[in-house]
Amino acid sequence: MNTTWNGRIVAWDPQSESQQVEETSPFSQDNTFHPAETDKVKLFEQARRSVGLSRYLLLSEQKPEGYWQGELEGDTILESEFILLQAYLGHERGERAKKAANYLLKKQNDEGGWSLYPGGPMNISASVKAYFALKLTGHDPSSEALQQARRAILAAGGADEVNTFTRFYLAFLGQIEYRDCPAIPTELMLLPKWLPISLYAMSSWARTMVVPMSVMTALKPCRKISPSEGIRELFIRSPEHWPVPKYPGEASRLSRLVGKAAYQFDRLYKWLEKKKCVPLQKIALKKAEAWMRERFENSDGLGAIFPSILWSIIIFDVLGYAKDSPEQKYSYAQLEKLIIEEEDTLRVQPCESPVWDTAIASVALSDSGVWADHEALKKSAAWLLDKQVLTKGDWSETVTAEPGGWCFEHANAYYPDTDDTAMVMMALMRQQDLVGKRQEAWAHEGLFPADLNLYEEEGYDADESALEDDEAWQDRIDLALDRGEKWLYAMQNSDGGWGAFDRNNHREMLSSLPFADHNAMNDPSTPDLTARILELLGKRGKRLGHSAVNRAVAYLEQTQEADGSWFGRWGVNYIYGTWQVLQGLAAIDFPQDHPMIRAGVEWLRCTQQPSGGWGESPESYGDLRQKGIGEATASQTAWALLGLIAAGEAESETVRRGIQWLATHQNNDGSWTEEEFTGTGFPQVFYLRYHLYPLYFPLMALSRWLRASCSDLTVDYKTRPRLAVCCETTR
Structure with missing residues (x-):
């Protein structure tokens, strides 16, 4: 079967490869993994097939301009707020508002409320907004859905318990006064x-x-609506007696004092306004x-x-x-x-993630054997280069440095972030020294499926002497990388770590302000961000002895949990943080036998599930007893594997079981099914489902395992296109 992609011929037939993989699963009916089935050659074949399927699918998802962008899904607060905006504008009975209401009904929990993530507990603010939105769009309050929602909301304390943001929505639609x-x-x-x-x-x-x-x-903008459309039935007390919204985390003594003073100022300011x-x-x-x-x-x-x-x-x-x-x-x-409109529903994305998705997809494809000078990666690199932010933004109010970062979205010039910057730079580094990258690719060509055998394509010269690095292209990449690295150095915090958008942005007292209950007033150093930048610096040749590296390692030592894990601020949660730290430390050649590394490895090993996968619920942000516990997911399994492989555990039974889980749970089209939210916006407040996470992260993990563990198992495509053969290799 010949298939075209971006005008080029790829000739890999996944059905042909599938004939080599036994249909029997090493998983019993109770989904328990049996170690006796971990035959390495068979696992090699399964992993290769999985790589071929997912690589083909990921390539097909690339946009013509060269970037990738998966859907970014949040909770139903987004659709509710869209309807409340429509109500403010007088369009609450419009077709689009009704479609958004249909989506809300599809997401209602069995007990009647709405959650911040699938399987999570009812959230009072999300539920009050959804109930209000449904009433505004004409849903009968006596309907089963609204009766059930009303009971759940009142049982949880009523609208009295909603957060600050929700109160502002209620105020601009006349349900409460702004003084409330x-x-x-x-x-x-x-x-x-x-x-x-x-x-x-x-x-x-x-x-x-x-x-x-x-x-x-x-x-104080306000549109008055009729009482029949209002939600007074959700109020337990009069709004002037509602409790003051509170920050969900623990507050220090100083913060509590600041909070009390701020509450008094709040009353004074309202009196002065009056x-x-x-x-x-x-x-x-x-x-x-x-x-x-x-x-x-x-x-x-x-x-x-x-x-x-x-x-x-x-x-x-x-x-x-x-x-x-x-x-x-x-x-x-x-x-x-941000709107995704379908035949009978409408949903809203919180933002778009093209830079993030493109950087990770590029790295995953490169890991999977796609040559650096392949059209897909050249186009994605060119697109990423054009996205570098070369103007000063809010960060420059507190940092003296030349710009050089990247943002998360298509355009966000005032807010580049360190995480995207590091990830993009690692993707662009794959474009340096193309001759060397080609030689490296040839060294691993037998590990990966033949769907991108470019040396067999018409007009493609495989002779490395004919491949010359384009000096202008290389100079452009070098300049972008140099700018990015200097900017990241300037953004390092005093504690040795990195936050996302600003330097030294951690004033805990701000979380005690009356309007700070969204748990997002600070942007402190976090282990996951620090480790990703450490990984980048390692790939840029920095090692212990370099000032920024020394300070970052010291920060990571200080922030390791007693059980060996690390907190994950931007992904759920300790699996995400621990993966990234192990990978970051490996990049600087940190000793793999160091107690810090071994403790992290042991934590991942202990949190592996009987099925061979890993999973963790956002519940772990509020309840430490839930660390590393949750439905196994492809993205979190991939993260755990990437951390373990980086720590030298590629040959371990733990890793083989994880690889087997990925290979066995893959769909026929190369994807993995994942409904869980594994991305984090604001812990305990807002979570995300990145729709490309369960594609490029498993591809990355499988590919790195093949490189790390299967160099003695290759496929000779020229003589036996789909036959696994063992080869003697010279080291």
Whole structure:
């Protein structure tokens, strides 16, 4: 079977390969793995077939421009807020609002509420918003769905318990007064950045939420709706007696004192507003308006995230901007990009992830044997080079450095981040020294399926003497990498670690402010980010003895948990963090017998499930007893395997069982089924399902296992195209 991809011929037939793999599974009916079945040659064949299937599928997902972008799925708060926006604009009975309501009904839990992730407990804020959205779109409150939701909400404390963001939604639709929301003074815009409480002391994502919400506090936009569409039936107490929203984590004594003082200031500010004694408010409003408009430039919306885009639409509406003004047309266009509309449902993405997806997909394909100068990887590298942010953003308010990072989305010039920067740089490094990369690929060509045997394609010269590195191309990559590395050095925190968007952005007291209950006021160092950048530095030739490396390793030593694991801020959770740290330390040639490494390996080994896979629920962010516990998933199994392989465990029975799990649970099209949310937005508040995670991470893990464990097992494609043969190799 010949198939074309991007105009080129690929001739691998997965059905032919599948005939070599025994249909019998090493899993019994109770899904328990039997070690006796871990025959290495058979596992090699299964892994090769899995690589071929997933590699083919991933290549087919590449966009014509050269990038990858999977759907980014959040919880139903997104669809609810979309409907609430439509209600503010007077379109709550429109077709799109009703489609979003259909999606909400599909996601309702058995007990009647809505959760932050599949299988999670009911979340009161998500449930109140969903109930309100359904009523606004015309659903009968006496229907079974709404009756069930109402019972669940009241049993959980009613609308009284919703968070700050939800209260603002209730206020702009007239369900409560703005005085019942925590005040966010617009005068924050006027505070000098050296103060411990100021705009630039907050995290970048908090900034893009706080500024528009401060305008909401000042201008108090509201659309009154009929009482029959309201949700007073969800109130247990009058809103003025609702409890103050609280940060979900543990607070220090200082933070508690700051919180008490901030609560008193909140009351004072509201009193001053009532007396119209806020003389600086108009000046602050002008500054907030200008601040938001400035950050529309070269961005997929304010902060390039759905909530800030939504607030922007409301803010510029109340400021008097017409719907056809450039500002409003811009925000509506950015919102439209996030909407996925189908025949009877509509869902909303929190943002888009093309840079992140493209970098990881490129690395995974390279790991799987796709040559660096292949059209797919050349196009993705060129696309990534064009996305480097070469203008200064919010980070430059506290850091003196030349720009050089990458953002997560298509465009977000004010907010490049260290995680994407490191991942993109590792992808671009695969484009350096193309002759050397070709020689490396030839050395491993027998490990991987033949669907990309470029030396057999018409017009392709396999003679390495004919392959010359394009100096202009290499110079461009070298320059981008140099800029990125310098920027990352400048972003290293004083504790030796890295945060995502800012340097030294960790003022714990901010989490005690009355409006800080979204658990996102800080952007501190985290083990997963620190380890990814350490991995990059290792690939750039840095080792112990280098200042940034020494400080990063010291930070990782300090943050290792007593059980050997590491916290994962941006992926769920300790599996994610532990994988990344083991991989980062391996890249700098950190001794594999070091107690820190062995403890991490042992934790992963102990959390492997009887099936051979790994899984962890977001519940572990709030309950440490749930660490490493959850339904086994392809992405988390891949993370665990990648960490263990990096730590020298490729030949272990633990790793072989994990590889077998991936090979056995793969779908016929090369994908893996994964409904679980394994990405993290804000711990205990917002989680994500990256739809490409269960494709490129398993591909990466399988490919690295083949490289690390199966160099003595190859396939001679030229003489026996699909026959596994053992070869003597010279070391």
